[in-house]
Amino acid sequence: MVPTPAPAQPRRQYATHDVTNQPPALTPYDASEDTALLEGLRREGAGWAEQGVRRLGLRAGSAEAQEWAEQANVHEPVLRTHDRYGNRVDEVDFHPSWHHLMRAAVAEGLAATPWAEDRPGAHVARTAGGLVWGHTDAGHGCPTSMTYAAVPALRTQPELAKIYEPLLTSREYEPGLRVPTEKRGLLAGMGMTEKQGGSDVRTNTTTAWPTAEPGVYQLRGHKWFTSAPMCDVFLVLAQAPEGLSCFLVPRVLPDGSRNAFRIQRLKDKLGNRSNASSEPEFDGTVAWLVGPEGRGVKTIIEMVNCTRLDCVMMSATLMRKTLVEAGHHVRHRSAFGARLVDQPLMRNVLADLALESEAATTLTLRLAGAADRAVRGDAGEAAFRRIATAVGKYWVTKRGPAFTAEALECLGGNGYVEESGMPRHYREAPLLSIWEGSGNVNALDVLRALRREPGTAQALFDELALAQGADARLDAAVTRLEGLLTTGSEAGARRLVELMALTLQASLLVRHAPPAVADAFCATRLGGDWGHAFGTLPDAADVDGVLERALPGGAG
Template identity: 90%
Template sequence: MTTRAHERYEESGGRPEGYATHDVTNQPPPPAPYDASDDTALLEGLRREGAGWAEEDLRRLGRRAGSAEAQEWGDLANRHEPVLRTHDRYGNRVDEVEYHPSWHHLMRVAIGEGLAAAPWADGRPGAHVARSAGGLVWGHTEAGHGCPTSMTYAAVPVLRRQPELAKVYEPLLTSREYDPGLRTPTQKRGLLAGMGMTEKQGGSDVRTNTTTATPTAEAGVYTLRGHKWFTSAPMCDVFLVLAQAPGGLSCFLVPRVLPDGSRNTFRIQRLKDKLGNRSNASSEPEFDGTVAWLVGPEGQGVKTIIEMVNCTRLDCVMSSATLMRKTLVEAGHHVRHRSAFGARLVDQPLMRNVLADLALESEAATTLTLRLAGAADRAVRGDAGEAAFRRIATAVGKYWVTKRGPAFTAEALECLGGNGYVEESGMPRHYREAPLLSIWEGSGNVNALDVLRALGREPATAHALFDELALARGADARLDAAVTRLEGALAEGSEAGARRLVELMALTLQGSLLVRHAPPAVADAFCATRLGGDWGHAFGTLPDGADLTGILDRALPGEG
């Protein structure tokens, strides 16, 4: 080293030459570890909807979800995507998908914490609420592995339509043990369930399905022939599948491995190259002589499987709310530790407005999710009014909350500036994930039309919705006026205006819940903007009178 080079080295504090300018300043520390359950709206909703007994476990799970280890699992499971193996080394057809070990770590925790079908075996009131709350917390790790847990949860009420099948499979589906690999179902400690509904020619219009189901000599047993277009998590043990039987479109149970230990025909043609949800394999299976068991009567496949759709739609709402909360936490962490133009970002008025607006949206989504979970829990226990409310409100929530997700995650990403556009931040992964939830289990049009269908065929659903809204009557004039507008819109409703109608239903429902359960700072700002019209077209346009400090202190506790 020359004399001058040595002098420069000493001046740089002992750093090698070329690194003298690389001091890292004004960058936030890593966000992990953090407590993903440190969410006031979540904990209040948990107690309100009858699952306060689960709070200690939820807090424990929240700390684990926000740990550096669990956050790394989520990252690795998405960086190392599933790999399809159609054949083994000898040329035998195996149709298996290999996952990174991080996927299995995530799954093991999710199943062990009861986030799949465990609530169906839990007699405590609030068990289904506790599961949704757990999803709102554990989903901070990553979203892809929520697909098989959701489908497993949703499969149980469908299987109960065929008691002899439920007797065999339900104890294994409700197990808290994760037992991966394709083996004889009854020889495993726990099972996962998937579903195969859509086909390339019809998508959501499943009545156009061409997969055929041919009866065999054994009662209730059929063979299937056809091709499914989107079948996610193909390493699940059993699948609920729609196919055309002699009596019309019907629902069937298809195991990957037959009771005698042989492989059922389930040829995976390829894995989908998806925009997001990269950790989760989505496949195109081909059935050819595939053995299947009838679930429910022939010709009533849609009616049979609709309960599964109701459950998975709730999970779409939950997952969108989780993604909102996760990206809000990331954005809040960044702006609390980043300075620009002479002040911390979090102290700058416009940034505070953006964050507070995001916080309103996040709390409204979380509160609605837990209300829907509470309705599902009480409906399972025989409450007809809650069943009617669940029917309409889940479709409404699925439409609106999942629609808000992409815009929300984009705004949260922008809070990080260029740092948020870099893969290392994790925000691009969340942004790619957001649109899926408005597509899965029926896109926006499908859900909006389903709301119209429910209103037309099941009048009790409208009564249940307005009974819920009436609980907040008189508390806020803007909410009351919006409910009056909704009554008029229902009377004049048309298919072309279905989206506008369902949006108003969602906003009045969220407004009603916040007026009743949230502090005045939150309820007033929500009603002023979402219902009163004092709002721009982007996040960060709350009116001057909004209590930004009150909103942010509630939404982002734990840091100065």
Template identity: 85%
Template sequence: MATTIAHEQHGGLTASPGGHAAPEALAAPRGYATHDVLNQPAPLTPYDASDDTALLEGVRREGAGWAEEDLRRLGRLAGSARVQEWSEQANRHEPELRTHDRYGNRIDEVEFHPSWHHLMRTAVVEGLAGAPWADDRPGAHVARTAGGLVWGHTDAGHGCPTSMTYAAVPVLRRQPELARVYEPLLTGREYEPGLRVPGEKRGLLAGMGMTEKQGGSDVRTNTTRATPTAEPGVYTLRGHKWFTSAPMCDVFLVLAQAPGGLSCFLLPRVLPDGTRNTFRIQRLKDKLGNRSNASCEPEFDGTVAWLVGPEGQGVKTIIEMVNCTRLDCVMMSAALMRKTLVEAGHHVRHRSAFGARLIDQPLMRNVLADLALESEAATALTLRLAGAADRAVRGDAQEAAFRRIATAVGKYWVTKRGPAFTAEALECLGGNGYVEESGMPRHYREAPLLSIWEGSGNVNALDVLRALGRDTATAQAFFAELALSRGADARLDAAVSRLEDRLAQGSQAGARRLVEQLALVLQGSLLVRHAPSAVADAFCATRLGGDWGHSFGTLPDGADLGSIVDRALPAP
């Protein structure tokens, strides 16, 4: 590899191939005769990625205040120059597929840059994979989501395997004999890469394989076949998958057509006897973003897998995994918003134009405040969803009903807002933001993924319609949440009334508008209850009251821009 990083947990040194000190250790070069470097911001790093008032308030509110010290430590680590360099390197040195070893044996392995492994190890050690399922403390799932919001300031790609590992645990619990074997390893805090017998490792990662090229989100059209063997619960699979990320994971949850219909299976890369399971990687995807993470097309041919849940109930079985990963899509979009807001805020604090700092110029201040509103609303919603998930796991039926609909609503809206948000934040840096070394193009390429992963906008909008139509408890739980803010803001109350009228229509063609309204009134309700008046008032005036343009930076004249910006940006 071009660069080697020596690392022990959270310590370590950066060195060049020749063993010399890293560039950051050298003195800055003297100015050149032709020009001096003036009016350029100093590097953002090091900074504290947890220095986010809305985040810390939400963590306390949702029952995970006990995790604050760890979040602050993780935030300082995420914003360090060393870890930000890992993120850049993991994306610059993309994973490489090795189908065969030097002797011609089929191995189907993916090689990653050391920086990827440093990021993965930290994420697992910090409990961002399956750890909350082994933690009995109330708020454990909130703490994990908050950790993702903070650690999301690094690289988005490695969040995929940690998310799928987290989401696999509740699915495996539907098959207790499998859960007894795999759950302790999926919920542990040991990162042990490499394909070996799962039971001989100290920690495991899990992936998922649902979609096929002929159906995409319509998984009922899957053609992969599952044939029972003489051993109860054991099948062999034959077919292919179209988009399976993180193929270096130890086990996968996949869907295949069994005699009784579409079913869910656990597929290990290495079988208990030490032989490689058939998992032929046809190619790695050449993706728009998410470049540090490998996504592949695997082929199954006599591949051994264990049934999870009853035959014919594959979607019902794996849907819990989808609910968990959808929450992570919301979380990762909110983290990306926050990261790019911090980058934009740092730039405009230190850059001057036309005789004044950018942050002191009214129009730029309006843009930054509008982005700050969007970021806080996304963060508040993310943590509310995490709180619902945490309480649902502990048996709260109303929170489970709220989570069912609100997660799909949040997945639709927050991930849709991400690309436009990231583009506006990039524009705050001007041409400096358009060059690759700023990091902003990487964030911009990442943003669209999160609205596609785990169901595109249409899939989530239709899922909301189904949830509302199948069980009255979901709508009741949602409106019970909104009722907590009734009377606090007339614009919010009017928006809730309009929403009730639209719900009565139930049109599939209007599903997107319905879900948008659901999301905005939910965010408005959270901000009215929990955010300062400057934030809540500006949000309700624009997102609910209609006093807004068609782009960021169009807050009304009466908005308290200074208070909004000061609350949002980390301490200088």
């Protein structure tokens, strides 16, 4: 007799898909919960902005803002060269999320607003705002940075500054190509580099010839890397009769007609995907001279100081953002019977990353403070800014890719998946060491400053002297630096600039950070008690003290 089968048991739906040992979503979180940032904000003269920075930090860490960032990168800008009727339009279409990010950034004063605020610390406040709002998306920081940097260049031509500066410093974001003076707010871009020269702008072949109208020229040529082509106006370098000169190029002319600004294509970039970068062609393009003819490089040098500061700022932001992501993950993930955050080697890695992040943030705010005081006429701060910004641009942006890779690895395979957001940050990191001059360009610029502007070296050593006697390893490193300055060669420029950066960061931490942070930084970065990867802090390092300060919510 065949036995009667037992009644089938109801199967539990998705029995193999219980989700365990995975962290919850990080959002919402507070991007301003960063002790080093808030201390630096107060120290550099912008404590009055703390409430606004904290409010912006909460907004940056909101689920809504983080989703804007994701969508702006998934739905990349699209070039439309012609309309449906065949008319040339050269428009770039962006996803609504891009516009949400831009509107918030401009409204929060992260573009050119500080130039219109007669208040000490205004430029520091902007930098601090960028350090927290940058937790969203790096791409839209490009047009805000260029708009910020355009104002001091425009001021060399007062009649143009009178027209455009109030619109560039506005907190109104008004996208779309229209007559600039009919809009409530403007964005500025830059067209400097060409395919045959890159950073060597003196080899530019774009030409400019004067028209019958004083100060008005026509341009002909091709630019190789012009980001944010949807901006309203551009500062462009071209060869005028008296040599390389700077020009203002509006996309729409005063009579409402389109200027000749033909976008040949958008660049297919490694990262920075939310932001469009283009190759525009000029052919009879109308332009207004900015600064004296033949003095184009001198006209834009202040602009370069501004954008280089923003490169440092964005690298520091990526470090902090990925450290926060890594810290959140290891708090909620267990392996081999314990939470990752409780395992000594993981704590070593996180503490080492935290040291690097704090050093980058502290230096960024010191540079912003120097910029703010230089604008107000402090000659010593101007000299310090001149050399320290190039040093910081070289070093902090160089540290970014290795840092983001290590932070990504803290998430293991989860970090290698696009959904985590970490691959986007990793692809973004190398850009900051390339934009506004690669490593070699910045290292050589430091040498140029030392040779041509002797006051810059003195300004740097005056800053280092403020920490003299506080740490023997720092004192020894400063002595080595003095020796390198007298014997260094062009081939050794990177070695020199690296030591400048490390001594500068160490001096700031010795003066302003707790002993746990300063001692570990000096022991590893200057004392040689360090390996070749993050996570090789010596046993004597106060890892718990470093993490308690660095991680939101404390060390555990």
